[in-house]
Amino acid sequence: SPDLKYKAEIFYDIPPTGLPGAALTFPCGEVKLEEELRDEGKSLSISGFVGGTVLNGLLLAECKDENINLKYRYKDK
Helix, strand or coil: CCCCCCEEEEECCCCCCCCCEEEEEECCEEEEEEEEEECCEEEEEEEEEEEEEECCEEEEEEEECCEEEEEEEECCC
């Protein structure tokens, strides 16, 4: 389908304060990789989401800060 979009990005702060971040966007979701400053020091953070149609409803999975949230929405006809 011509509607499918894929995109890769690299982003960084000016002036540089750490590693650059990256994001990958695809038709059913997105994944980001960024450096975060935490109490323990600097660490890499991975977050993202993916979604799609399942059993006449919409399923969405989100991942951020070591948590995964699953959401399902169903609309009766």
